[in-house]
Amino acid sequence: DIQMTQSPSSLSASVGDRVTITCRASETISDHLNWYQVKPGRAPKLLIYGASFLHSGAPSRFSGSASGTDFTLTINSLLPDDFATYYCQQTFSGNSFGQGTKLEIK
């Protein structure tokens, strides 16, 4: 099974900050990596698919990149609406999520 190691598990930041969240795959997954935002009581939102493609419904301050088995989600100029939990998902072999990163207001 492919393991996705997501870090950090939690992160404190301020409005206007730039933050990065990383997922490392235990083996190659090509670009089969997606990022989601999850808030309590709300429908999860797709942000990035295929490692680096911005979903049409996601703000442009979100971006994704890849280097080998390391994948990064970057959020530029944090807004209050961005404080949530973020998950990566691999779909290369089976389907699994990282452990999540809770982004909190500092």
Next chain:
Amino acid sequence: QLQLQESGPGLVKPSGTLSLTCTVSGGSMSSSDWWTWVRLTPGKGLEWIGQVFPRGTTDYNPSLRTRVSMSVNHSKNQISLTLTSVTAADTAVYYCARTFMEPTGNNWSDTWGQGTLVTVSS
């Protein structure tokens, strides 16, 4: 705009069966749409439960395969999830989602329901 809504009992007894329905509105279910169930638990985060493909083919999480089943009812615009022999570990918020599948095999869920909390308790 396509909308998904999960529904079903919020409380299930241990060893019982969890049955949920996802109703699609605001559009029709395309014959090429795939449908996914995911759950969120405080301790484990998001967990992929499985997918039901066009024409009813299914793919399940190996850890749940012996207890889970999914199906699509195009005439009712509904997707169903059944999970048998539930325990407290199955307590979670359950989401359904529409999933797009690329020819490469990469797939992503672009439309989700708000989720429904299911508690397993006597």
